[in-house]
Amino acid sequence: MIVQDEINRENVSKMVKxxxxxxxxxxxxxxxxxxxLGDNLQNEKWQEHLEILTNFWLSMMGHSREYNGNPFMPHTALKGLSRDKFSRWLEIFHKVVSRVFNEKIANEFKDRSSMVATNFMRNLGV
Ligand code: HEM
Structure with missing residues (x-):
């Protein structure tokens, strides 16, 4: 895959998938x-989640205002979240953004994801 130099819906959607x-x-x-959500990214719930997350990341990077949810809320219902789980989430996310975007953009995604994860962990008390 060619490394992308632009943040737009198509590229962010690709990264999210x-x-x-x-x-x-x-x-x-x-x-x-x-x-x-099930294990098939093609199902309706996943399609909806992928769309929400594409809007979330576009908003986080200042490229859309379409996300107007509460990103933290759903995580309060998840049992067994720990610092290790967040580390693993970040490890995968950082690997993927580096494959999809150039270094400068990938670093922005990494910084923001790490900040949000830190907030989530603090709010969850883990
Ligand atoms: C181990 C860490 C994490 C796990 C297991 C996890 C799991 C989940 C799950 C299962 C949902 C769907 C909940 C539902 O639809 O009821 C969700 C939603 C979401 N997650 Fe995470 N998550 C993690 C970390 C993060 C981080 C670090 C971010 C942001 C950087 C994030 C951003 C979001 C957003 C934006 C939503 C959608 C919220 C909405 O519906 O508006 N998650 N997460």
């Missing part, structure tokens, strides 16, 4: 997602 394709096959954190 690549990320969750890896996540649902992951032994450490895959089950959090498959328990709720």
């Amino acid at each position: 690549m990320f969750y394709a890896k996540v649902i096959r992951d032994e450490e954190i895959g089950y959090f997602f498959t328990n709720i």
Whole structure:
């Protein structure tokens, strides 16, 4: 895949799909997602989630205002979240953004994801 130099809907959507394709096959954190959304990214729930997450990341990077949810809320219902699980989430996310985007853009995604993960962990008390 060619490394992308631009943040736009198409590229972010590609990154989001690549990320969750890896996540649902992951032994450490895959089950959090498959328990709720199933294991087929083509199903309706996943299609909806992928769209929400594309909007979320476009908004996070200042390229859209379409995300108007509460990103933290769904995580309060997940049992067994720990610092190790967040580390694994970040490890996969950082690997994927580096494959999809150039170094400068990938670093922005990494910084923001790490900041959000830190906030989530603090709010969850883990
Ligand atoms: C181990 C860490 C994590 C796990 C297991 C996890 C799991 C999940 C699950 C299962 C959902 C769907 C919940 C539902 O639809 O009911 C969800 C939603 C979401 N997650 Fe995570 N998550 C993690 C970390 C993160 C991080 C670090 C971010 C941001 C950088 C993030 C951003 C989001 C967003 C934006 C949503 C959608 C919220 C909405 O519906 O508006 N998650 N997460």
